[in-house]
Amino acid sequence: MGTRLGRDCLYVPSCRMGLYLALRHWCEPGGRILMSPVNDDVILFVVLAAGLRPVQAPLSAADGSIDVDAVPEAAWNGLSAVLTTNLYGNPDPARQLRERCDRLGIPLVEDAAHAIGSTADGKPVGSFGDAAVFSLSKHVGAKAGGFLAVADPALRAPLEQARDALLDPARLTAELTYALRPYAESAVRGLRLAPAAWWALRLLGLQEREGIRMPLRPDDLRQALGAAPSLAAFHSWVRVDMHDYRIAPGRSRLRRVRRLLDRLDERLSLHRAGTGRLLASRWAPPVTAGAPLQPLFRVPLLVADRDAAVAALARHRITVGYLYDPPLDAYAGEPFTDPSPAPAGAAWFARHALPVDPLRAGPVIGILNSSGARSAGERSGD
DSSP, X not given: OHHHHTSEEEEESOHHHHHHHHHHHHOOXXXXXXXXXXXXXXXHHHHHHTTOEEEEOOBOTTTOOBOGGGSOHHHHHTOSEEEEOOGGGOOOOHHHHHHHHHHHTOOEEEEOTTOTTOEETTEETTSSSSEEEEESSSSSOOSSOEEEEESOGGGHXXXXXXXXXXXXXXXXXXXXXXXXXXXXXXXXXXXXXXXXXXXXXXXXXXXXXXXXXXXXXXXXXXXXXXXXXXXXXXXXXXXXXXXXTTBOOXXXXXXXXXXXXXXXXXXXXXXXXXXXXXXXXXXXXXXXXXXXXOOOXXXXXXXXXXXXXXXXXXXXXXXXXXXXXXXXXHHHOTTTSBOOSSOHHHHHHHHHEEEEOGGGHHHHHHHHHHHTOOBGGGSTTO
């Protein structure tokens, strides 16, 4: 990955731990960081754990990327850093954000968890920021691990020391669970009774959310904020759906990650092909003429009734994940984040986006057609 990005890269047990590591290194506690409100709630809690105040950015309703021009000048002047999202692999306007950060003298941190093969302005996502964090659980399919890429190679050694200080020691039980997880997931997802599969996943610790967002627990969160910066104080939020996010990897885990990473180009080709099929469908978001075809992790089709589309797919045993509705400012409120000055774009996108796995493009298109799903633009008043 260092060769692909032209940067030094450091392995981390999870993207969320890599992000915490980057924020603690580049941002002083008490600072304010611009981020996307359509994002995993775990990211919000990582930002809070680092002692930072999230500032929610206006988004483009077309693809959920940060709308740079809609951020008020007063908001820019009060920032300590900018965090991109590259939602589902669609790149944020990295060059514009880089130029803004350079003028302000603040770091740009790229969250590239969904964007391991995406490009912006002809460069790989992850090569614009002072730091970038990637996940090996998404395109690579390793169900573990990530890496932190840094612009300054001299920082790799101190970041490695900081990482090691945060690691929990490797545990045999964690390695056994990791080795068995693919088989357990395959078995329980093969159950024909959805409630039985859901409970089996819960018992295995693979599913902890009853809804799209985890419970905020505001009283507990206020108490945790008093201890920030502290990963331990926010552990109960940051660990959700990934209990081994800070455990040192064992040999079997690293062997599997390496084996799957060797197949990355093959996987990216499959994602790119599926993305092309989905972007040719009538539910596709607008596509900029001449833009490169990205190997999206998920393609956010825009449907009039997202919940009905999710239910139609579920009847055919296709699960839709990576939903981020409501946006983080509506979810967390002003006690824990600065709301977006223009929330309409994020709210519309979050309500209508149906994140589809490009590897399931054919079946999904067929099911949506047979169910009569309409594109979001076909429904008056939206």
